[in-house]
Amino acid sequence: MSHTIRARLQLRRDTFSLDVDLELPGRGISALFGHSGSGKTTCLRCLAGLERASHGRVEVNGEVWQDDTQRTFIAPHRRPLGYVFQEASLFAHLSVRDNLMFGWRRVASEQRKVSLEQACELLGIGHLLTRRPATLSGGEAQRVGIARALLSSPRLLLMDEPLAALDGPRKREILPYLERLHRELDIPLVYVSHSQDEVARLADHLVLLEQGRAVASGPIADMLARLDLSLSQSEDAGVVLEGTVSGHDPAYQLLDLRLPGTDAPLLRIAHPAQALGSSVRVKVQARDVSLSLDADSTSSILNRIAVRVRECRPAENPAHVLVALDAAGSALLARITRYSADQLQIHPGQALWAQIKSVAILG
Amino acid sequence: MFDASDLGAIWLTLKLASVTTLILLLVGTPLAWWLARTRSWWRGPIGAVVALPLVLPPTVIGFYLLLALGPNGLIGQTTAALGLGSVVFSFTGLVIGSVVYSLPFVVQPLQNAFGAIGQRPLEVAATLRASPWDSFIHVALPLARPGFITASILGFAHTVGEFGVVLMIGGNIPDKTRVVSVQIFDHVEAMEYAQAHWLAGAMLVFSFLVLLMLYAGRRDKAGWS
Structure with missing residues (x-):
C-alpha cells in the first residue's frame, strides 16, 4: 500500500476555477494553506466527495475514490474519512453522546479502531456526554466535532479551518489536542488553514494555494524558509526547526536544543525542563533575527549563531529586506531594514x- | 345539544381531516423535500401550483375537481376503468378534494423546515457514513420536527374548516359527505339557530385551541448549533 494521497482536481465555477495536482504524504499533517478564495476548502470538499471535480482523480493510500477516466466516484458516505467543519456542526x-456515536454505529465492528472512552480521553470531553450541543461553548463543541469524526475510524482526517470560528483563548484550548492527535494517532490529516501560526505549529507538509492553483508544495521547514513564496512576506514569516533536547540548566531555567546535523548549532531557550532526547519544534520569526558581522558577545541576546547568506530579497515593505540564511544545515530567515543590509553589504x-x-517552542 | 345528524357530521369531519392529514404528510414530505432542495427549473412552476389553493376560491377548485372526478374527467374515467365507479359525491371524492385543498398548508411548513436545516447537517451525516436515506430518516426528519407539527395542525384544521369544495364535489349526503360546515349551513337554512349555535361554537373553540397550540409551541423550536 503506497502511503500517498494524490488528488488531481479540476473544477469551474462562475467566479472561480480550481486546477490542482496534489501529492501529499500518506501520514502526518498536510496543510492546505492560502487566503480565502484560494480554493483550499474546495480541495478538501472534493477529497471528501462533498463536491465533485469535473475532471478528477483522488487516490488515498492506494484506494481510488474518484477517477473520471474510469467513471469511478465513491459517494462520500462510502469513503472512510472523517471531516471536521469550520463550525462544529x-x-x-x-445529545453529545449520540453525536459522538453517530459515525461509530455506522462502521462495521471489525473496522472500529477508536473507542468512545479513547476519543473522550483524547479530547477531554468525557464530562460533556449527557449535554445538549446548544449548551456547549465553541471550544467544547469543536472538540466534540473532532472526537465524532475520529469515532468513525477514518483512514483520512480532513479539517476545514477547525479553529477559525473560535476566539484566541478557545484556539489555544484546542491546539494542544490537535498536537496530541498528531503524536498519538496514525491517521493522515489534511488541514485547511489561512493562519501561518497554526500551520507552523501543526503541519509536516505544506501546500500553498493561490487562486485555485497549487503554487508550491513541500516539507513545512523548507516551504517556510523559501523567499520566492508569499509566506516569507507575511508579518508572521519565520522558520520552524525540529531539535532534540540536549540539556537543561535548572539554575537559569534554560533548555538546550540541538538542531539536526553535524556541528549544528545549539539553541538556548527559556523554558522548563523537558526529557533529554525528546524532539521539540520551535519557530523563529524572521523579525526576531538580526545580523552582525562579528560575534558581538556583549549583548543580552542569548542565541548567536554563525550563518552563511543564501539569498537576499526585497520585502513588500520597501524599508525591509528578507535574508535567507544557512546555519550548518538549518534554514533561518531574517527580516532587516534595507539600510542595514546596505551597511553590512549583504550578499x-x-x-x-x-x-x-x-x-518559541511549539507544543 | 347535538342530535344524531350533528354527531354524524362531527365524526365524518374528524375522519376526513385525519385521513387527509395522513395522506398529505405522505405526499407532502417528498414534495416539500424536493422543493426545498432542487435547483431544477421546475421548482418555480410546481411551487406555484402547490400554492394555488391558497388564493383560488374553493368553488373554482371544486368545479375543476368535479369535472376531473366526473364520468368524463381524467380521474373519473380512471376510477371507472379500475372498476371503482364514480368517486363524486363519496367520501373518497371528499378526501381527494381535501388533499388538493389543504396541500399548501402541509407542504409549505415542511418546505420551510427542510430549507432551514440547510445542507450542512446532511453533509456532516455523509462524512459519518450515513447514506442519503439514512441521513433523511435520522437527521433531516428529526430536525424538521417543528415543521411536521405545524404542517399536521394546519392540514388538519384547514380540512375541518373546508366548505366550498365539499359542497361542489361532495354534496350533502348524511354520514357520507355531510361535514360540520355543511351541517351548520343546513341548520341556518332551516332556521334551526340553536343547533347552528352549538356547532358553530364548537368550531370556534376548536379552531382557537388549534391556533393556540401552534403559537404557544413556537417558542421551543429546535435550533441548530
Whole structure:
C-alpha cells in the first residue's frame, strides 16, 4: 500500500476555477494553506466527495475514490474519512453522546479502531456526554466535532479551518489536542488553514494555494524558509526547526536544543525542563533575527549563531529586506531594514552572525 | 345539544381531516423535500401550483375537481376503468378534494423546515457514513420536527374548516359527505339557530385551541448549533 494521497482536481465555477495536482504524504499533517478564495476548502470538499471535480482523480493510500477516466466516484458516505467543519456542526437533536456515536454505529465492528472512552480521553470531553450541543461553548463543541469524526475510524482526517470560528483563548484550548492527535494517532490529516501560526505549529507538509492553483508544495521547514513564496512576506514569516533536547540548566531555567546535523548549532531557550532526547519544534520569526558581522558577545541576546547568506530579497515593505540564511544545515530567515543590509553589504555566500531575540517552542 | 345528524357530521369531519392529514404528510414530505432542495427549473412552476389553493376560491377548485372526478374527467374515467365507479359525491371524492385543498398548508411548513436545516447537517451525516436515506430518516426528519407539527395542525384544521369544495364535489349526503360546515349551513337554512349555535361554537373553540397550540409551541423550536 503506497502511503500517498494524490488528488488531481479540476473544477469551474462562475467566479472561480480550481486546477490542482496534489501529492501529499500518506501520514502526518498536510496543510492546505492560502487566503480565502484560494480554493483550499474546495480541495478538501472534493477529497471528501462533498463536491465533485469535473475532471478528477483522488487516490488515498492506494484506494481510488474518484477517477473520471474510469467513471469511478465513491459517494462520500462510502469513503472512510472523517471531516471536521469550520463550525462544529453538531446535530442539534442529539445529545453529545449520540453525536459522538453517530459515525461509530455506522462502521462495521471489525473496522472500529477508536473507542468512545479513547476519543473522550483524547479530547477531554468525557464530562460533556449527557449535554445538549446548544449548551456547549465553541471550544467544547469543536472538540466534540473532532472526537465524532475520529469515532468513525477514518483512514483520512480532513479539517476545514477547525479553529477559525473560535476566539484566541478557545484556539489555544484546542491546539494542544490537535498536537496530541498528531503524536498519538496514525491517521493522515489534511488541514485547511489561512493562519501561518497554526500551520507552523501543526503541519509536516505544506501546500500553498493561490487562486485555485497549487503554487508550491513541500516539507513545512523548507516551504517556510523559501523567499520566492508569499509566506516569507507575511508579518508572521519565520522558520520552524525540529531539535532534540540536549540539556537543561535548572539554575537559569534554560533548555538546550540541538538542531539536526553535524556541528549544528545549539539553541538556548527559556523554558522548563523537558526529557533529554525528546524532539521539540520551535519557530523563529524572521523579525526576531538580526545580523552582525562579528560575534558581538556583549549583548543580552542569548542565541548567536554563525550563518552563511543564501539569498537576499526585497520585502513588500520597501524599508525591509528578507535574508535567507544557512546555519550548518538549518534554514533561518531574517527580516532587516534595507539600510542595514546596505551597511553590512549583504550578499550570497557571506559569513555572518545571526542574533536570535526569541525562540518559541511549539507544543 | 347535538342530535344524531350533528354527531354524524362531527365524526365524518374528524375522519376526513385525519385521513387527509395522513395522506398529505405522505405526499407532502417528498414534495416539500424536493422543493426545498432542487435547483431544477421546475421548482418555480410546481411551487406555484402547490400554492394555488391558497388564493383560488374553493368553488373554482371544486368545479375543476368535479369535472376531473366526473364520468368524463381524467380521474373519473380512471376510477371507472379500475372498476371503482364514480368517486363524486363519496367520501373518497371528499378526501381527494381535501388533499388538493389543504396541500399548501402541509407542504409549505415542511418546505420551510427542510430549507432551514440547510445542507450542512446532511453533509456532516455523509462524512459519518450515513447514506442519503439514512441521513433523511435520522437527521433531516428529526430536525424538521417543528415543521411536521405545524404542517399536521394546519392540514388538519384547514380540512375541518373546508366548505366550498365539499359542497361542489361532495354534496350533502348524511354520514357520507355531510361535514360540520355543511351541517351548520343546513341548520341556518332551516332556521334551526340553536343547533347552528352549538356547532358553530364548537368550531370556534376548536379552531382557537388549534391556533393556540401552534403559537404557544413556537417558542421551543429546535435550533441548530
